[in-house]
Amino acid sequence: MSVLTGYLASLPAFLTWFATAVAMAGAFMFVYAQVTPWREVRLIREGNAAAALSFVGTLTGYVLVLCSIMRHAVSRTDMLSWGLVGFAVQLLALVAARLLLGPGLQGRMERGDLATGIVVAGLGLAFGLLNAATMTPDGSSAAEGP
Numbered sequence: 214m215s216v217l218t219g220y221l222a223s224l225p226a227f228l229t230w231f232a233t234a235v236a237m238a239g240a241f242m243f244v245y246a247q248v249t250p251w252r253e254v255r256l257i258r259e260g261n262a263a264a265a266l267s268f269v270g271t272l273t274g275y276v277l278v279l280c281s282i283m284r285h286a287v288s289r290t291d292m293l294s295w296g297l298v299g300f301a302v303q304l305l306a307l308v309a310a311r312l313l314l315g316p317g318l319q320g321r322m323e324r325g326d327l328a329t330g331i332v333v334a335g336l337g338l339a340f341g342l343l344n345a346a347t348m349t350p351d352g353s354s355a356a357e358g359p
Contacts, residue, residue, distance in 0.1 A: 233289050234279050237296045241275045250319040263322055263330025270334020274341020275303045281345035299344055306340035
């Protein structure tokens with residue numbers, strides 16, 4: 214019974230951290246859908262695979278950041294602060310996609326150009342992975358050595 218008691222005792226902490234992460238991911242989805250020049254949710258509802266792929270790839274990149282933050286954060290305030298940094302980095306991924314893909318990005322996404330969706334998703338994942346890897350408690354990196 215002591216194992217079960219331990220799990221039950223940690224349940225409130227789990228629920229608050231999980232709820233905070235879900236709320237942050239929800240806020241990210243809402244804001245990201247507003248800042249993209251194409252109407253992400255409408256396109257997804259219409260069956261646009263490029264929009265769905267780019268949205269889910271970028272969201273996954275942000276969730277990877279949240280996972281890293283939750284492993285290292287000392288409080289929910291710490292999580293929120295670093296979550297905003299991760300949020301900004303994911304928006305930079307969108308800027309990078311716009312620079313890389315050039316003019317006409319909005320039209321290609323609206324037409325469902327899968328290659329465009331893959332690039333936007335890939336950049337969102339890449340930025341998220343790099344961001345998550347750099348979020349360590351002391352700001353150091355394994356590559357720096359002792």
